[in-house]
Amino acid sequence: MSSGATGARARTMPARRALPAVVRDTHRALVEAGNWSGGEVVRIGLGVSRPYLVTDPAHVQEVLQDRAATYPRGDDTALWRSVRKLVGDGILAEGEVWAASRRTLAPLFRPTRVEAMVDAMADSIGTAVDALDAVADAGTTVDIGHELSRIVCASIMRLFFADRIPVDDALRIMAAQETVVTAMAPRLLVPFLPWWFPVPGDRRFHAAVQAIDDILLPVLRAALRDPGAGDDVLSTLARARTADGRPLGEKQLRDDLVAMVGVSTETSYVALTWLWPVLAGQPEVADRLYDEIDRVVAGGPVRAEHLPDLVYTRSVLDELLRLYPAGWILPRRAAADDVLGGVRIPKGATVILSPYVTHRMPRWWGETAESFDPDRFAPGRAGADGRHRYAYYPFGAGMHRCLGEHLFTLEAVLIVATLLSRFRFTLADPRVPDPRVATSLRPARAVRLTVRRVSPSTRRPEPARGVR
Template identity: 70%
Template sequence: MPAWKALPAAVRDAHQALVDVGNWSNGDVVRLSLGVSRPYLVTNPAHVQEVLHERAAIYPRGDDTALWRSVRKLVGDGILAEGESWVASRRILAPLFRPARLNAMIEPMASAVAAAVDELHGAASAGTPIDVGRELSKIVCSAIMRVFFADRITVSDALQIMAAQEMIVNAMAPRLLAPVVPWWIPMPGDRRFAAAVKSIDDILLPVLRQAQRQPGDGDDVLSALVRARTDDGRGLSEKQMRDDLVSMVAVTTETSYVVLTWLWPVLANNPDVATRLYDEIEQVVGGGQVRSHHLAELTYTKMVLEELLRLYPAGWIVPRRAAAADILGGVRIEKGTTIILSPYATQRMTAWWGPTAEVFDPERFAPGREDAGGRHRYAHYPFGAGMHRCLGEHLFNLEASLIVATLLSRFRFTLTDASIPATRVAASLRPARKVEMILKPLAHSPTR
């Protein structure tokens, strides 16, 4: 892709530029000329499988890629790292995300979500617009911090952490757009990034130290970290516990509220989808609280969420660095070369999703149709793939279903701006403007 074509397009709309290049190349591995940076873009699902699964050892995350350098400055070594520290953290934390354990938490999560949604009735009754992202973050925090961290982290503190995370993902944008700039050269956003990391530590480290003094016998994240032992029987260092705790707070909050922020403009622009979604929730849930047994019956809700993840994956870019020379898709990849994978691009390409690839169509994920037409399993990978597949995938599915079903069993909504927002460059896929809506309580909507 010549520089005169790739660079201006990336500056105008980095997300759409990746889709356009993928469609232009028909999924071939293609080198992007972005000024002094010349990464390879990988969009073919078969090549994605090779990079993230079959030959993952050749394509580690690479601490010198712009995204992972920034991530490591936030989360350090642990579940989002590589090598031995990742193995140790995965062994400790993976049991906390097992479906059986999470399924047992559905009822308390549902109660927490219901209580948080109750707080929206005041704004709804007054007809006051709400900031969707901000209110979703409150709902997510209410569910996750109460259930997953055993109330050791208050909702108020969690909201401060999420505000700091928001600052971090935005402050990373200049580094993502200029990936070859060394870290010792100051960039816009660096000071905000450092201040946000410090504010997270100022909240979490005292909580961690208190848990060390009073570990308890619960199976929450903090208790698991404090009780964990290395292979030689030693407890974890404060740094490793801190790194895993920061990672887990990010994993359990970020994806849910970021992805769900896109849902409301999508529904406003797809009234047939919205009507069918409302009808299912009305039939299954009615006017009461969402319960664990309801989730299995919310088939169309799950289809909507899968399609939302397809078009608006929170993790829109996945960089890798070749640790050895390789041949990928017939292209020679030299050692040290940057590889860019993009779920956002692959999941919108006509080669894998047909001429309506950018149309919101939940029927793609109807039971029995997920692999229609022999679609490659890696044509849809919003939670990554291979050994680094996100631990929080099942948690998102439960939490998102609870939030959507609870909100839409109580309210209808009108957006202050019904257009689909543009995207903006950040560490996760964010709308370029606030999404605001006015809620209207349903007749059977409970108030407390």
């Protein structure tokens, strides 16, 4: 419906019900609010702020795609304000600056370019995974999130940053980003507080942003002095020109660089961290996954030619992003009065879209919505269940749709197939952790596990070694 039309007032979940639930368990509270709404657009009473929650896939399409101009990211939603403090104005912003960044960066992520890199990516992943041999020998437990961040960095830094950012520096950036996304949490819970009002976490936040700049600015300045002819992110940014032929300003380049280092690493490793507790609780899924990888990769190394046959692996990852979408919340700000699903949305209102909530609602996914079932994504099944296209949107939709979607789908299969062709993992605590409140969907505690090699002859895990 277009703006100017009249609509009804939204039903509101009162603060006395919503607020304690959000403080206790934000993710669960939002899913419950989605179920309570029955798919209608509703307001959630959070005291001073009362955002609109949008869960119907048809409304998601209207906000992110059909009327995206009416629903920009908005500087003043708590999440985007926090993100903007780190990445400034560039690919994660709006308007002209965003459009220029998107035009510059999009060619790097074209499917043909990404596909041409698969074998090189597989080599980098294979080398990074070698380090787990020592862990298997020692029999110690490791934080798989940390291992995955190392593996993802190795695969991305070489191909997208032409090794201009050493993996050790990239890991220091990721540690600082970790501080940034978790230090922002208090602000997500009290979105109405102005930035000048100090909250716990602010000092850590500013120190982490400074640490990221200290690493990246010298690298950026070196690239500006000598952009080279390469088609990596840094060379491409350093050669970029405005519509009237001027180089982009250092501030915009810095913002794009920080954003690209962040989004290309953080979401991917965080998403893959959820896999291990999920497999621990689903032995039959795990066995099918091991069987497929053993059959197709036959001990490794994983190559581009294996990808088309790793069909079940793909379905497992699709299902993983359904229940654990790294980009779990996508806030928008209404730039004009509008009517959405018959409900009036006034100019200036905060509108919350959440793949996490829509993906878990029985209304769109049936009674088993919250159980892990990769067969939902089996070839031939997609669309057969009559679901709306945006019942599943882990990569967003419309003009801001994720640039790295194709890259992630290939990279994730390579990482999982490489790890499981060589190792089996036993979790210290097999329960799936709760998510913590942060800009991306992260486990509330580290996922720690032990590693055993798979015997090349029997394809069974070798006995555990060493002591914890």
